[in-house]
Each structure stands twice: as structure tokens, then as C-alpha cells.
Amino acid sequence: ATMPPLLSAIANAGRHGVLIKSAVVMERLGQIDAVALDKTGTLTEGAPRITDIRPLSGAALDADALLALAAAAEHPSEHPLGRAVVAAARERGLQVPGVEDFASTPGLGVTATVGGVKVAVGSPERLLRGLSGQRAADAATAAAGLEGQGRTAVLVTLDGVPAGALGIADRLRPDAAATVASLTALTGAAPVLVTGDNPRSAARLAGEVGIIDVRAGLLPADKVAAVRQMENAGHKVLVVGDGVNDAPALAAAHSGIAMGRAGSDLALETADAVVVRDELAAIPAVVALSRRAKRLVV
Numbered sequence: 008a009t010m011p012p013l014l015s016a017i018a019n020a021g022r023h024g025v026l027i028k029s030a031v032v033m034e035r036l037g038q039i040d041a042v043a044l045d046k047t048g049t050l051t052e053g054a055p056r057i058t059d060i061r062p063l064s065g066a067a068l069d070a071d072a073l074l075a076l077a078a079a080a081e082h083p084s085e086h087p088l089g090r091a092v093v094a095a096a097r098e099r100g101l102q103v104p105g106v107e108d109f110a111s112t113p114g115l116g117v118t119a120t121v122g123g124v125k126v127a128v129g130s131p132e133r134l135l136r137g138l139s140g141q142r143a144a145d146a147a148t149a150a151a152g153l154e155g156q157g158r159t160a161v162l163v164t165l166d167g168v169p170a171g172a173l174g175i176a177d178r179l180r181p182d183a184a185a186t187v188a189s190l191t192a193l194t195g196a197a198p199v200l201v202t203g204d205n206p207r208s209a210a211r212l213a214g215e216v217g218i219i220d221v222r223a224g225l226l227p228a229d230k231v232a233a234v235r236q237m238e239n240a241g242h243k244v245l246v247v248g249d250g251v252n253d254a255p256a257l258a259a260a261h262s263g264i265a266m267g268r269a270g271s272d273l274a275l276e277t278a279d280a281v282v283v284r285d286e287l288a289a290i291p292a293v294v295a296l297s298r299r300a301k302r303l304v305v
């Protein structure tokens with residue numbers, strides 16, 4: 008028997024390293040006419056590295072102590088930023104204390120109790136909200152300085168008081184710009200960047216890949232709202248993401264694709280399709296495959 012076009016398209020997608028979960032998914036992928044891309048772990052490799060460790064003056068902590076506390080709090084985290092913090096502590100041979108009461112808030116950061124002290128590591132904007140005084144001002148300056156260099160800055164607070172900032176850099180995937188160009192050609196408009204990261208580093212990266220529409224500082228629900236807005240404007244949206252913070256948007260969109268290698272379990276379960284081999288360029292290829300299969304059916 009000859010394989011039905013949608014099934015052979017699924018087999019072809021598999022050859023591109025993309026796992027398509029059903030024939031319906033394959034068919035819907037051929038209908039998308041707009042794309043929303045996550046930044047960290049999607050357009051970037053998701054293997055970020057700590058580049059700067061900045062204890063605040065007055066915090067009475069050196070760089071190693073700051074990093075060790077941050078790594079303790081991040082130890083249970085599966086977020087790429089959390090893994091980067093833990094890896095940096097390990098590289099420096101630091102002893103990372105055990106924690107209690109770990110909690111993570113997608114798009115914001117983590118908290119944990121270390122030896123009776125509540126350590127928070129996360130978005131500077133969020134952690135500084137409502138804080139005032141010299142230490143908060145110094146922390147804001149340190150974070151803005153790092154972000155101005157295109158870094159992602161995360162803040163460390165101890166019992167709610169800023170103790171230092173970490174600078175993190177992630178490489179753009181080698182096929183990111185080409186993928187954005189292919190998706191632009193397929194849909195007639197450049198993809199939209201939807202990221203929880205800060206506007207400064209988001210805008211910088213967008214410029215490098217040819218994205219114009221940048222939505223930064225988004226929480227998971229804000230990503231959903233961005234997708235809904237595009238769909239209300241009449242588009243069928245493809246969301247590509249990797250994180251727990253992307254799962255609601257992956258579910259809400261017409262089609263959702265997760266980056267598989269470093270992607271969170273929740274993103275992989277929620278998405279309609281998974282890029283198993285780590286090539287972003289497989290995504291426009293699979294959309295094109297789906298459109299062709301559709302034409303064969305009609």
C-alpha cells in the first residue's frame with residue numbers, strides 16, 4: 008500500500024529529527040501563518056555560562072560565597088540559567104550547601120532556604136520590586152550594567168536583601184538567523200520574539216537574527232496573551248519554546264513545537280511536536296513538508 012501523504016510527511020519529519028505526535032498535528036502545522044519564538048533555549052543554545060559574579064559592596068560576601076549560595080538554591084532547578092549557576096560553582100570546586108523548601112516560579116526564578124537564610128535567585132526587576140535603599144540601587148545598577156552588555160542578569164537576595172548579581176551569556180544557535188529567514192519567507196512576516204528575559208538583551212539578540220517585534224519580560228501567562236492576541240487578529244500561530252514557562256503558550260497556540268534536547272519535560276509533553284535533534288532549521292522544513300502533504304491530499 009502507498010502511505011497516505013500525511014503519514015509519509017510524518018516519516019519525513021522524523022528524518023529531519025522532528026517527532027510529530029499525530030497526523031492531525033502534521034496537518035495543523037501546514038496551516039500556520041505566524042510564528043512566536045522563545046529566546047533562552049530556543050533561539051539560543053540553552054547552554055548559558057556565568058560570565059560575571061558581582062557581590063554588592065556591603066553584602067559581606069565574596070564572589071565564591073555568592074556563587075555557592077546561588078548554586079545551592081538553583082540545585083534542584085531544571086532551568087538552563089539554574090544549570091549554568093550550578094555548573095559554575097562546580098567548575099570552581101565550591102562546596103554547595105544543601106537546601107530546604109525549594110520553589111521555582113516559571114519566568115521569575117527560584118527560592119530556597121539555606122542554613123535558615125532564604126535565598127532567592129531570579130529576575131532583577133521582579134526581585135527589586137518594592138525594595139528601596141542603597142543596596143537595591145546598587146543591585147539595579149549592577150544588573151543594568153550587565154544587561155547593557157547583552158547579558159542576562161540574575162539577582163541573588165538573602166532574606167529579601169540584595170547580595171549580588173550574576174551575568175550570564177548564551178550563544179545564539181548557529182542556524183537561528185537562517186531559521187528566522189526561512190520562517191519569514193514561509194509566513195510572509197518575521198516571527199515575534201516572546202521572552203521572559205530583559206528587554207535590553209532581547210532587543211540585542213532580535214537584531215542579530217532579523218526579528219523586529221520583541222515582547223520581553225513576559226511571564227508564562229503573558230506569552231499566552233501574546234499568542235491569543237495574534238490569533239484574535241486572524242493568525243494561526245506556531246509557538247516554539249523549550250521551558251516550563253512556554254508550556255501554556257505551547258498548549259494555547261494552533262501548533263506548538265518544543266526544543267527536545269534541553270527542553271523541560273512539561274514543554275515536551277505539552278507540545279504537538281518535538282525537535283529531537285537539536286536543529287532549529289528543521290522547523291521551517293517540517294512546516295513546508297506539511298503544506299506539501301496537504302496539497303497532495305486535496
Ligand code: ADP
Pocket residue numbers: 045046047048081084086088089112113114115116117128129130131159160161201202203204205225250252
Ligand atoms: P525565556 O522566555 O527567554 O526562555 P525565561 O522565562 O525562562 O526566559 O526566564 C526569564 C527570566 O526569569 C530570566 O531571564 C531570569 O531573570 C528569570 N529566571 C527564570 N528562571 C530562573 C532561574 N532558575 N534562575 C534564575 N533566574 C531565573
Ligand code: MG
Pocket residue numbers: 045046047048049248249250253
Ligand atoms: Mg526558554
